[in-house]
Amino acid sequence: MTATVAEQRTSRSGWSKFVATYRIEAAMLGALVLLAVVLTIIEPRFLSSSNMQNILSQVMVLGIIAIGQTLVVLTGGIDLSVGGIAAVSIVVGGLVMPSAGVLVGVSVMLLVGLLAGLVNGILVAYVKLAPFIVTLGMMSITASLAYVLSDGRSIFNLPDAFAFFGKGNIAGIKFYVIVFVVLYVAAHFFLTRSKPGRFIYAIGSNPEAARLSGIRVSFYQVIPYAVTGLLCALAMTIESSRLGTIDPNTGSGFELTTIAAVVIGGASLMGGKGSVLGTLIGIFLIGVLQNGLNIIGVNAFWQGTALGTVIILAVVLDRVVRVRKR
């Protein structure tokens, strides 16, 4: 009897812990489900497997990049250069790929992304420049370099083997879906169960207190930018492989959509608050919204209005939930 009481108490405390940690995420998941139900009632084709696949492939690129953006925002930073880094990394890789082969080409893509992200991180953490300025500059440089190097033309003559990243299957599942799932699971465990993950939250919430606690703030501040650069390259590698072409004119608007997903997922731009689970829901909410408006025949010009409304509502909801808790 006493054991049951004790068990009840732990399970209840486990539940309130879960609610306290993920209440925004839960609310957003509710909104996503509601949206899907409404869309299905209006247009049953929304639930068809071809449409689901459609949404998945649309969400994939920005979803992968949004993982990095989440890490950056958690430290209290922001990365505006994600689109530019995505473009320049695939252009550089695409230029060497025809002669050097797929493996080298893809490695170059990832390396360029990682390097650009590292430069961002070092300028923010060690030179102590404002993240907004650093990444604004990097956005301009990388986007421009993508045009310079490609001469503004798309690259088509890619080796056949390159198609695997965007079109290949492993055990009947699309390769990129596996990458997507593995990355989200890894990022979730990294943030909640690793030391650097905990430190990223601490730095975002109060950098000076973090330093005085014995945390190497600058070192841990570099990681999110470097990871974001790498993920930009990876996401764009998959996308260009899927499309069979490398387009230098890509990546514009990536920064706004990824930041929107992070904010819709309950993160604070001040840092220290948010989760990749929230970002995952946020990116799907955006994807479903865009797809749904299309499929029920709403003029595409309305998408911006809908997305903007969702972003603002998300922040209002966050405020309401926090006030009620007090």
Added chain:
Amino acid sequence: MTVNIPLLEASGIQKSYGATRALAGVNFDIGRGEVVALVGENGAGKSTLGKILAGATEMDEGTVSVNGKPVSFRSTKDALDHGVAIVLQEFNLIPEMTVAENLFLTRPSGYRWGWWKSRKSQVDQASHAIADAYMDFGIDPEALVSELSVAQQQIVEIIRSLSVDAQLFILDEPSAALGRRETDSLLQLIRRLREDGRSVIIVTHRLDEVYAVADRIFVLRDGVARGEFDPATTSTDDLIAAMVGRALDKEMHEARTIQVPGEAVLTVDKLVVQGTSSECSFQVRRGEIVGVAGLVGSGRTELIRAIFGADPAISGTVTLGGTSGVIRSPLAAVRAGAAMVSEDRKTLGLHTALTIHDNVVLSYLAKHGKFWLNRKKLDADVARQVDDLRIKIGGSWLEAGVLSGGNQQKVVLAKWLLSKPDLLILDEPTRGIDVGARAEFYRVVDDLVAQGMAVLMVSSEMPEVLALSDRVLVMSKGAIVTELTREEATEERILSFTEVMATA
């Protein structure tokens, strides 16, 4: 002067924050030329009452009248129009502006024909205002506010708020960041306001101030008025009993378990701190508390920050936990076995947005943590610290920012104790913490020292230094001017060293 109608009268004041009731129907009045001290533990509602009377917070229910006429303040400006001004606990200064610019930004005297006055005339005016307030502590009117120390900023805030023409001034914890000399000047300033026929409400934790300046003491506990006292006929014990609702054993925090100290944990040798040229040398041994006394600006905080690597020293050696040399970063200090509870809890110690659990594990992880966390062990460790320190919380997954001041300070202490330090550095450890929580904090520190911890403590609270320290280092102008034993140390002796050196 006999007064029939009070200057300000409030009745039935009620205020709730969510489910928490801050004030439950309080009646309050103050006459012309009267100084009333508003005292109570943290969370008693005294700051809330002060803010409501000054229009900084809106009340849920109740009435306020000034000179017999009902008023309803919607903002502090509203209140100021009715002659009620407030000095808030939070700073309202603009860091990127100079002292002079801040003083006159919202004052007509800062402008001529609608235009900003010349820099020179502003600086002159500011120097006068500073001298006029007895606050001439070397504050340069042309210095940026961001360059000033916390105490200096507080002084600028006080001067700015008191330079308006008001009948009633409400001071919310004005001396929380001030040293003794600055506080004395503030009390002198309050007395002059009273002589001019102005009234003052002072919200404070410090009972010595209450006795020094108040005509009447108004005690709040749990949002309810617990009586008014005449300072001339009320003992400190009676007052504390009214504040905490139980007789606090006065001897408890004074009676420390004194023991023979062990081997040296910290040896500081000829350490030169940035901004000074003096060399500091001393030791802290296992099982003793070394107090550091001195005025604000005497270099106490700078010295311990240098020892902890927060602002690395220029030269000298610090020997701690098997390492020797200048400590270059807090991480190096933590690894060598040091821990520091910082001066300003909210900006330097606590991560208010993180959970209690995540706060408590940080320094342990920085010192010992592997890449992946052992969550079972951490949960158990945190639970043990929360139990040991008797931190009253709903659960360790709650945000640390929602805790009371005393519990927040215990969370910071728990963070350090989990890293198993040999040396505990405390900088103003009980600032802004109520009487009951203080006694609790002293008990915890005494326990730690009894188990062999070495403690180095900076405090502006003289009774605290005297009650806790085995030895007292007295600092002035960046140098250690003398060292007193527990038996030698008295308030007068410590002050004689600081005052002599400060005026010399």
